[in-house]
Amino acid sequence: MDRSYIASNNAERARLKALVERLDDEELKRPMSASWTVAGVLAHMAFWDARALYLMDKWASGIAPSAADCEPEDVDWINDAAKPLCLALPPRVAAQLALQMAEEADRRVAALSDEMVAQIVAVGQPLNLSRADHRSEHLDDIERYL
Secondary structure (H helix, E strand, O other): OOOHHHHHHHHHHHHHHHHHHHOOHHHHOOEOHHHOEHHHHHHHHHHHHHHHHHHHHHHHOOOOOOHHHOOOOOOHHHHHHHHHHHHHOOHHHHHHHHHHHHHHHHHHHHHOOHHHHHHHHHHOOOOOOOOHHHHHHHHHHHHHHO
8 A cells, every 4th residue: 555645744743743843933923925934834734734633533443534534626715714723833832833733643643554545535624644745845835924
């Protein structure tokens, strides 16, 4: 079974960790596009990893994913609704939460049985085992702004 996503997840999580460890609180407060901040984007990343954890818990409990669990094609409304919560977190808390959720999501994805991976891959949505894809996009953005 192809588990190449584990190496990618590990690499992007290491990149996230290095960023979180090197940024000071002022850099975490730095504005980004669409009224986000660096810390807010990190909290956004934590939110989506937390969603992956929720879905893995649900699936592991024997409840198959439903259509309601799938991401809509346009997730802007979800991100916009979560933005005030992401921005309300103290910057260091947001950064630590992003790292904590990434570590837990990656650990759990790597520990999935071959049977569970096959089920997830067969369904496709709602769970992307490559957590690195989303992280990479936002880490690239953060590095551009810094």
